[in-house]
Amino acid sequence: MKFLNFLTAALLFSATSFAQEAAFLEWDEDEDNLLEEFEFKGEFINRYFPEWNLDKGDLGLNRDEFYGSTFARLDVDSSKRLEEDEWGYGYSYLYDDYIVYEDINLYDGDGDGMLAFEEYFDTFYDSDYFYEVDVDNNGLISEHELAEYVFESWDIDESGTISRGEYKIFDSIYL
Numbered sequence: 350m351k352f353l354n355f356l357t358a359a360l361l362f363s364a365t366s367f368a369q370e371a372a373f374l375e376w377d378e379d380e381d382n383l384l385e386e387f388e389f390k391g392e393f394i395n396r397y398f399p400e401w402n403l404d405k406g407d408l409g410l411n412r413d414e415f416y417g418s419t420f421a422r423l424d425v426d427s428s429k430r431l432e433e434d435e436w437g438y439g440y441s442y443l444y445d446d447y448i449v450y451e452d453i454n455l456y457d458g459d460g461d462g463m464l465a466f467e468e469y470f471d472t473f474y475d476s477d478y479f480y481e482v483d484v485d486n487n488g489l490i491s492e493h494e495l496a497e498y499v500f501e502s503w504d505i506d507e508s509g510t511i512s513r514g515e516y517k518i519f520d521s522i523y524l
Contacts, residue, residue: 373516384511390496398492409489412479420469430463447478
């Protein structure tokens with residue numbers, strides 16, 4: 350039985366790794382095993398910006414759309430609440446420049462140990478998080494501003510490219 354469980358887990362891991370590999374290759378137009386900024390931005394804008402931009406008639410994301418979309422990406426289990434591990438992941442990669450404390454309990458207004466969207470939104474309302482992404486300060490985050498922000502977040506080593514390792518870290522969570 351242990352062998353069967355191990356085999357099942359190995360097959361699932363292999364299938365996930367194969368899917369990530371295939372996805373990475375779709376993004377890597379010049380097949381150099383790195384995602385340059387132009388490759389990443391082009392694919393991201395075509396594939397994912399429409400999912401973020403709920404009001405298709407405008408030219409970008411307003412604060413509600415931006416925070417709603419970032420919340421949804423972190424809510425991996427689709428529970429409509431960020432649990433401590435989901436919050437911690439977001440804090441580690443996105444928020445530590447915008448809010449001071451990693452402890453979820455400091456932002457958890459109802460004390461249930463999780464963040465509902467309203468609590469999440471309230472946490473960032475007075476921060477610079479939205480405005481750091483809205484580079485031209487017009488009150489909307491364009492597809493290019495969002496793609497740039499996501500690229501910079503994924504480029505952990507700040508090399509100007511996204512490696513397969515960096516891609517795998519975020520692909521399983523955000524894409």
